[in-house]
Amino acid sequence: xxxxxxxxxxxxxxxxxxxxxxxxxxxxxxxxxxxxxxxxxxxxxxxxxxxxxxxxxxxxxxxxxxxxxxxxxxxxxxxxxxxxxxxxxxxxxxxxxxxxxxxxxxxxxxxxxxxxxxxxxxxxxxxxxxxxxxxxxxxxxxxxxxxxxxxxxxxxxxxxxxxxxxxxxxxxxxxxxxxxxxxxxxxxxxxxxxxxxxxxxxxxxxxxxxxxxxxxxxxxxxxxxxxxxxxxxxxxxxxxxxxxxxxxxxxxxxxxxxxxxxxxxxxxxxxxxxxxxxxxxxxxxxxxxxxxxxxxxxxxxxxxxxxxxxxxxxxxxxxxx
Numbered sequence: 223x224x225x226x227x228x229x230x231x232x233x234x235x236x237x238x239x240x241x242x243x244x245x246x247x248x249x250x251x252x253x254x255x256x257x258x259x260x261x262x263x264x265x266x267x268x269x270x271x272x273x274x275x276x277x278x279x280x281x282x283x284x285x286x287x288x289x290x291x292x293x294x295x296x297x298x299x300x301x302x303x304x305x306x307x308x309x310x311x312x313x314x315x316x317x318x319x320x321x322x323x324x325x326x327x328x329x330x331x332x333x334x335x336x337x338x339x340x341x342x343x344x345x346x347x348x349x350x351x352x353x354x355x356x357x358x359x360x361x362x363x364x365x366x367x368x369x370x371x372x373x374x375x376x377x378x379x380x381x382x383x384x385x386x387x388x389x390x391x392x393x394x395x396x397x398x399x400x401x402x403x404x405x406x407x408x409x410x411x412x413x414x415x416x417x418x419x420x421x422x423x424x425x426x427x428x429x430x431x432x433x434x435x436x437x438x439x440x441x442x443x444x445x446x447x448x449x450x451x452x453x454x455x456x457x458x459x460x461x462x463x464x465x466x467x468x469x470x471x472x473x474x475x476x477x478x479x480x481x482x483x484x485x486x487x488x489x490x491x492x493x494x495x496x497x498x499x500x501x502x503x504x505x506x507x508x509x510x511x512x513x514x515x516x517x518x519x520x521x522x523x524x525x526x527x528x529x530x531x532x533x534x535x536x537x538x539x540x541x542x543x
Contacts, residue, residue, distance in 0.1 A: 232317050233310045236301060236396025236491040248305045254503055255298045261506035262287040264520065272519035278356040279345075279459070280516075282338045283509060285365050286466075289334065290502035293327035296320055297397040297498050317398040322380040324397070324498075329422070330372025335467055336429045337364045342460050343436040347443045375425070379418050396491045397498070433467065462508045469501045469508075 237247050269275050269284035300320070304310055312320070344355050383403070390406040393399075400419070437460070444456045510516050 231311050231313050232391045232393050232398065234301070234304060234312055234396055234398075235310060235392055235394050244305050244308070248302055251298050251302050251305075251499075254499060255294060255302070258294050258499075258503045258506075259291065262291045262502065265506050265510065265516070266291070268516065268520050272522065275515065275519050278341050278361045279338075281361050282334060282341060282365065285334055285368075286331070286338070287506065289327050289331045290505055293324060293331065294499060294502040296323045296327065301396040312398065317393075317403075318380055318383060320398040321383060321400065321403070322376050325379055325400070326372045326376035328372075329375045329425075330369050331470070332426060332429055333368035333371050334365065335463070335470065336433050337368055338463055339433040339436040339467075340364075342463060343440055345459070346440050346456055371425075375422055379422065382418050394490050395494060397494075399490075399494055399498075402490060430471070437464065462513075465508045466501065466505050469504060470497065472496065 237243060266284050266287040269280040269287070297320070300312065300316075304312075341356055345352050348355065379400075386403075387408045388403075388406050389408045393402045393406065395402045404419075440456075440460060444453055444460075447453050447456060510520075
């Protein structure tokens with residue numbers, strides 16, 4: 223498709239480009255990426271291959287980990303590569319690809335969080351109907367729907383972005399992000415894109431309303447549980463999910479709803495870190511920190527892979543097992 227923007231490439235003016243800060247940026251982002259990659263791969267692999275984790279909650283958690291892998295892989299590698307090569311350029315097509323995949327993973331992530339809230343709602347409020355309501359076929363269908371909504375919206379948004387003309391090629395961000403692209407677009411060319419964002423905001427509002435409704439019903443049911451042990455067990459399955467939702471919501475709100483007139487352009491990259499980098503890094507820790515089933519399944523997988531002389535006969539492994 224012909225480039226109608228008049229801009230062949232963009233310049234990603236993310237973080238300060240002094241030599242010392244460039245090295246700090248490379249090391250920090252590389253460590254964050256490798257840690258997030260390892261964490262999410264572990265959860266995805268353990269959830270996939272451990273038979274004791276073949277339940278709806280861990281099926282959705284594996285999907286969430288895959289989305290986190292995708293979203294952080296869209297942004298960080300290109301930023302680190304540019305810093306290593308001491309350049310700021312990204313092609314027009316490369317920029318649109320970043321937008322497409324980032325919107326795809328973020329949108330599907332949001333809808334999967336809604337699916338997980340519904341899963342907890344059914345498990346706590348209607349435990350006798352849980353196996354029937356959240357059977358294997360139903361889980362696959364709702365997870366597929368979350369991915370398809372993300373694909374539909376990212377295709378719609380990126381397709382309309384081809385019609386936008388840009389009056390500048392400088393993006394005050396370390397990746398091609400929606401607010402900064404709209405900021406440099408010509409004022410008379412983003413009308414369709416604006417209404418696409420309104421449509422996406424309405425979808426997001428409906429999704430958050432459904433999540434809020436689910437948790438209102440969940441907390442009402444939990445407070446009616448007579449035993450403190452039952453309440454603690456119910457909260458332990460819900461609090462990690464609520465924490466992930468809060469991380470996602472706070473970061474996205476700061477990035478997309480902070481007034482551009484009062485927010486310094488130098489702060490944009492640091493604000494965007496809270497919703498593009500921090501959630502994929504912290505989500506696995508939040509879900510696994512107090513999850514004994516996940517930890518046990520992980521060490522069982524290590525035990526199956528690791529040779530006897532390295533694992534079973536060593537006291538350090540017994541401490542974890």
